[in-house]
Amino acid sequence: MKFHLEAFDPSTKARAGRIETDHGTIQTPIFMPVGTAGSVKAVHQRELKDDVKAQIILGNTYHLYLRPGLDIIQKAGGLHGFNGWDRPILTDSGGYQVYSLAGTGRKINESGVAFKSHIDGSVHTFTPERVMDIQRVIGADIIMAFDECTPYPCDYGYARSSMEMTHRWLERCCVRFDSTDSVYTHRQALFPIVQGSVYKDLRRQSAETIASFEREGNAIGGLSVGEPAEIMYELTEDVCDILPKDKPRYLMGVGTPANLLECIALGVDMFDCVMPTRNARNGMIFTTEGTINIRNEKWKDDLSPIDKNLGGYVSTFYSKAYLRHLIRSDEMLGAQIASVHNLTFYLWLVGQAREQIVAGNFLSWKKGIEKKLMQRL
């Protein structure tokens, strides 16, 4: 993996770059659609390419390990072969999922986490080493270190000891990763994760520790878990200022369109979030004019395209009234249209941000569009 910085915004900390992987180039800042179980919900791989124009998608270690399982993924030549997505993939380590999904039966100690599958109750153990081995088999281009993602709120003592264990686990992840080879013909990069909950001193300490590992990119985890946005922005800025400038910075699980622009301005290069697809299924539509609750009466006979400014089949072919009808009728096509549309909007937004950074006009563009994005239509 290589990262090239191409432009810096003169008025903010925003930057435009490109990440080169063996599955192709990612232009940053970028948003990564979430494909937890090997599928971006309700979206065909062809639509991800042609309509959404996704450059990289996410997979989840916990989910893919449990189902379909490693033997099938390996037989398919990794996740790329299994789901047919031949562009870059990033896998989350499952640190978050073993806490949230397999919550009841889990036991955590220094060696790792024992947990029960949310599918069949079977017992499994994730250690930092095991999670590296699993992500080798899944074969994503970028893989994540195994961490503990603390909930919000979280007391200082727990946040500190958890962060320290995450750092020790990172050391073990690196040793294992560096002593093993790719299972397939393409290379993989390992990103460590900054933790430390909402505590500035912990976040700075974690950022310094993570930076000292000198991996190919760095992630910020444990934010956007319920804390106020202002705190998230402050901590993100602090951490970005410490993380090396010449490596991509990935803010995990963020966020709204406004969150993305704010954090791009702080120096973040990569984002993922289930919001565009999850909210799509509930009828929340992000457009270039503002946010729409398509279930509202006011759209019932609005025959204008979902978003005529966005281009692309789904956003211009279908009307708001038709989408409203489908969502209210629980027709699957409603979720499909809304999901493709929202993702198309997210990828459009980061693409526009990139253009504006390159043009040196990011800040004034951001101020103009933010007002629109925050609007409830």
Place this chain on the structure above:
Amino acid sequence: MKFHLEAFDPSTKARAGRIETDHGTIQTPIFMPVGTAGSVKAVHQRELKDDVKAQIILGNTYHLYLRPGLDIIQKAGGLHGFNGWDRPILTDSGGYQVYSLAGTGRKINESGVAFKSHIDGSVHTFTPERVMDIQRVIGADIIMAFDECTPYPCDYGYARSSMEMTHRWLERCCVRFDSTDSVYTHRQALFPIVQGSVYKDLRRQSAETIASFEREGNAIGGLSVGEPAEIMYELTEDVCDILPKDKPRYLMGVGTPANLLECIALGVDMFDCVMPTRNARNGMIFTTEGTINIRNEKWKDDLSPIDKNLGGYVSTFYSKAYLRHLIRSDEMLGAQIASVHNLTFYLWLVGQAREQIVAGNFLSWKKGIEKKLMQRL
């Protein structure tokens, strides 16, 4: 609407023709995907055209009348404008739905049916005249007469009196239809429906009555409702022999791939059925090699395409193992892939049948492929 017969199979009663409508040509025999509420479940309009190669789709009067409602459909310029499907559409009259869905609150008498909406319990009345008016507004190219669809089994007395009422309703449908104009710029054709349950004499009587109305096409309703396939075939043959040769014959709600071939051989030109999409959602996949239950263990690591003989994105891009994973994981993409694939298969099957009829080779082709189709892989 015009119907041209182009070829007759020398060994069966199969025929190849084309129906010309103001929204384009339909090559018969044809299968029509069901889009009850204005959407073929889980399938984009673009996919219906480019992948499935559907030539005509169905809508349902009962569903569309209740939601989104006639005012919205009319404002959109009819169903074509509302859902963006610019090829031919056929609407079912809602006769079947007011019985099956609005079953509890309904009251039937000579004038029509009062029923409660399955959505909000509101009370509505369908009369033959009202159903014509509604279908004028929905604006399908082919609309259906309002009938009573008898259940199976059904005693002879009820079947006869119901059929007789259906005939009287047909007279009222025709009067109303012929005294009104299209709401939009394209023309509409009205198809009457043969009823008579499983009773040969009633079916023949109904076919003769329906034929005497000399409409542009004729339908056979009330079959494939639970009776043995052999009885369905016998009655279909009897009825086809009576219905005029120079008009399209539409067998409603049929059926399996084998049912289609058998009934094409008896002289049926048009079919619809929810089977390819409904069964797709449950993991039943129709292929050129036989039928697959994709949930079965045996497909878990079968990385071959869903159906390499079929062509088209969905059937060749995705593997059986990936589809199995998606269906078992309740990922929407599983239903999407399976639905597009099964419909592609159905359209391929009737397209092949047509080619074989034109080539004069239908019967021997049918014998060869039927064995495969009946196979459970």
